[in-house]
Amino acid sequence: LPSNKRRLPGPKPKILIGNLIDLPSGGHEWIQYAALARKYASDVLYFTVLGTPLLVINSFEAARELLDKRGAVYSDRPRLVMIKELMEWDWNVALMSYGKRFSAYRRAVQQEFQPTVIAQSYHQVIVREIAAFLGRVLETPDSLVDHLKHMTGAIIMMVAYGHQVKSVDDPFIAMNEAVREHAEEHPGVALVDVFPILKYLPTWFPGASFQRAAAIGRELSIRMRVEPYNMVKARTESGNAIPCMATKLLSQDPPLEEASNDEFVKNCCAVVYSAGADTTAAALRNFTLAMFVYPDVQRRAQEELDRVVGRDRLPTFQDQAKLPYVLKVMKESLRWRAMSPLGVPHATLEDDEFQGGYIPKGTTVLANIYPCTRNPDSFNPDRYLPTPEKPDGEPDPARAAFGFGRRICPGRFFAEDSLFLTIASMLHVFTISHPESLSGNDALEGITWSSGLVSHPSAFAVNFTPRFHSAPDVVRAAQTSRDA
Ligand code: HEM
Numbered sequence: 148l149p150s151n152k153r154r155l156p157g158p159k160p161k162i163l164i165g166n167l168i169d170l171p172s173g174g175h176e177w178i179q180y181a182a183l184a185r186k187y188a189s190d191v192l193y194f195t196v197l198g199t200p201l202l203v204i205n206s207f208e209a210a211r212e213l214l215d216k217r218g219a220v221y222s223d224r225p226r227l228v229m230i231k232e233l234m235e236w237d238w239n240v241a242l243m244s245y246g247k248r249f250s251a252y253r254r255a256v257q258q259e260f261q262p263t264v265i266a267q268s269y270h271q272v273i274v275r276e277i278a279a280f281l282g283r284v285l286e287t288p289d290s291l292v293d294h295l296k297h298m299t300g301a302i303i304m305m306v307a308y309g310h311q312v313k314s315v316d317d318p319f320i321a322m323n324e325a326v327r328e329h330a331e332e333h334p335g336v337a338l339v340d341v342f343p344i345l346k347y348l349p350t351w352f353p354g355a356s357f358q359r360a361a362a363i364g365r366e367l368s369i370r371m372r373v374e375p376y377n378m379v380k381a382r383t384e385s386g387n388a389i390p391c392m393a394t395k396l397l398s399q400d401p402p403l404e405e406a407s408n409d410e411f412v413k414n415c416c417a418v419v420y421s422a423g424a425d426t427t428a429a430a431l432r433n434f435t436l437a438m439f440v441y442p443d444v445q446r447r448a449q450e451e452l453d454r455v456v457g458r459d460r461l462p463t464f465q466d467q468a469k470l471p472y473v474l475k476v477m478k479e480s481l482r483w484r485a486m487s488p489l490g491v492p493h494a495t496l497e498d499d500e501f502q503g504g505y506i507p508k509g510t511t512v513l514a515n516i517y518p519c520t521r522n523p524d525s526f527n528p529d530r531y532l533p534t535p536e537k538p539d540g541e542p543d544p545a546r547a548a549f550g551f552g553r554r555i556c557p558g559r560f561f562a563e564d565s566l567f568l569t570i571a572s573m574l575h576v577f578t579i580s581h582p583e584s585l586s587g588n589d590a591l592e593g594i595t596w597s598s599g600l601v602s603h604p605s606a607f608a609v610n611f612t613p614r615f616h617s618a619p620d621v622v623r624a625a626q627t628s629r630d631a
Contacts, residue, residue: 148505155193155202155504158183165195174598177488177517181205184518191501200510207519207547213501214493214514214551222553223494225511234364238372238414241422241491245553251402255415257557259392265561268390270464272305273565277572278461278625284577285619288611295431296320299424302565307416307423308375309382309389319375319420326367327425329360330599372417376409392416423558426486427565429603434480434570436604437526438579440590444526445579448473449614452575458615461625462571464564470571475528477567482544483526485516488602490550519547576618577611 148154158169171179180203183192190206191213204210214221223245231237240252258264280298284291293315300320301312312320379393388394393416401408438445455469456462467474493512500506531540545563549556556562573579581590596602613619 148507152505153503155191155502155506156187156189157193158187160195163197165197166201167196170194170196170201174595176598177485177515180489180513180515181518184515189502191504193504193506200507202506202510202512204512204514205518207542209501210514210519210547210551213499213512214554217499218552220495220497220499221493221512223496224554225492225494227492230364234361234368236364236368238368238410238417239421240414240418245496248404251404252411252415252418253553253557255396255402255411256418259395259415259419260558260561262560265564266464269302269306269561270564272302273568274463276301276305277569278622280569281461281572281576281622282626284573284611285613285622289608291435291609291611292428292432292606295428296324296424298569299427299431299565302427303420303423304375305391306561307392307419308379309391309394310375310378322367322371322374323420323424326371326421327601329364329367371421372413375420376413376416392419419558422556423561425601427562429486429601430480430562430566431569432604433484433486434476434566435573435579435609436591436594436607437480437483438574439581439609440586440588441526442580442586444476444479444528445574448476448528448574449578452571456575458617459621461621462568462575464568466571467567472528473571473574474567475531476574477563477570478531478544479526479528480566480570481548481563484596484602484604485548486601487548487550488515488517488596490514490516491554491600493552493554514547514551516547573611576614576622578614580610580612582608582610 158166160166161168171183180192184190184203184205190204190209192203192205194201194203204213224242226232227242231242236242240249240256243249243252276298279301280294283294283297287294297312297315297317297320300315300317300323304310304312304317304319308319310319376393379388379391379397382388383394383397393412396412396415397408399408401411405411451470451472452462455466462470462473490513493514495506495508495510495512498506498508531543533540545559549559549562585592593605594607595605597605
């Protein structure tokens with residue numbers, strides 16, 4: 148640090164390695180960062196790792212101030228040698244450095260997922276896949292994880308590529324799963340991110356196992372972009388195109404920043420394919436857990452559904468305005484456990500100062516979403532109701548769960564819509580319960596959440612019991628009418 152600059156709070160760096168051994172690891176890192184923030188009585192923590200600065204933000208206010216209000220400075224992404232350079236995922240707008248090329252991609256993705264387009268073009272896909280999902284849960288209630296993978300994958304594949312997923316063994320779902328597993332085994336911060344020089348080691352070099360991992364990651368990166376895209380191209384050429392994001396972008400000119408429209412469309416659709424399914428599935432697993440941990444919340448939501456929807460049909464998007472409690476259950480599912488607890492790292496484009504401390508250009512910035520929301524442990528949809536002290540209720544958790552500033556998730560409206568209707572439908576059709584009828588903290592015993600870009604709860608057993616006699620008929624009727 149320049150001698151006239153003050154270092155922000157955080158553990159004292161050691162010679163050469165800096166804070167390498169102070170960085171939380173071994174799971175639930177977001178809780179460890181929050182504890183460090185309390186220890187240093189600061190909502191921002193500053194580390195240096197082998198010369199590279201890292202800032203971890205631990206409060207909503209600091210995240211708003213830095214990432215939202217100072218977006219011109221805080222919207223870059225770090226170098227990420229392993230993912231971007233070795234695995235060659237640099238085509239992915241979520242990882243792209245800030246600049247003209249990024250803006251062109253971001254604009255295209257954002258336009259496809261604004262509320263008017265979603266309502267016009269995608270609601271019907273969501274509605275159809277939810278009916279199919281409910282049917283599968285009725286048939287094999289023990290396979291929730293597979294059913295969620297199937298549904299979220301099917302929605303995204305239809306929206307992005309016009310591809311109808313027929314089973315959880317669909318090759319594109321399997322490919323996405325392979326990417327997810329690979330990312331979990333080889334998390335973003337590999338040794339090569341700390342020592343970029345390692346990138347030049349050949350794969351056969353002892354200790355260069357990351358090179359072999361990178362080779363697999365590279366192959367997946369290519370297949371993921373090329374294979375679904377080629378399918379759309381082949382269908383278009385044979386006159387059987389199904390309207391979707393890919394066909395729409397193909398009919399337009401590429402932005403000036405990109406010479407080839409093929410590449411542009413391939414990259415835009417692949418980012419939606421890679422970012423859109425797993426996050427939504429994680430949110431729905433957290434929701435399911437919360438429902439047997441908090442049976443009173445479940446009951447209140449179901450009373451509202453009985454009042455508004457009755458028992459002859461499934462809930463629809465048109466019911467949303469009349470289902471304020473169910474909507475708050477959805478919001479609370481975004482807050483209770485973050486699907487992406489440390490978000491995607493931002494990076495600074497210029498030197499900056501905050502609370503009297505210095506933040507150099509090129510600092511990696513993590514927003515720890517976990518402490519950004521208060522009372523993290525109780526699932527309480529009533530927290531959003533106005534009180535005399537808080538006339539607007541507590542802040543909408545979507546303002547943290549989807550990240551911040553110019554990099555905020557462009558899929559957030561789409562994600563919230565899919566979550567709302569899935570949650571309303573699951574609550575309408577099923578009583579969700581713990582197999583041994585446990586509730587409260589006892590029902591959470593032993594459950595942990597994975598680290599990584601997307602955080603999933605560990606496996607848990609759950610019972611889905613049709614809530615009323617005709618519930619299976621209501622689902623079957625919805626499947627038939629929506630298939631027609
Ligand atoms: C519950 C579901 C979802 C959650 C919790 C979620 C969360 C996030 C978060 C935390 C970020 C990082 C924001 C930041 O850097 O500050 C992000 C970025 C992104 N998300 Fe989502 N997301 C979800 C669903 C989706 C969906 C459905 C799509 C696609 C339609 C999508 C597309 C993207 C893209 C393209 C980015 C990169 C944005 C950029 O770098 O500018 N996400 N998301």
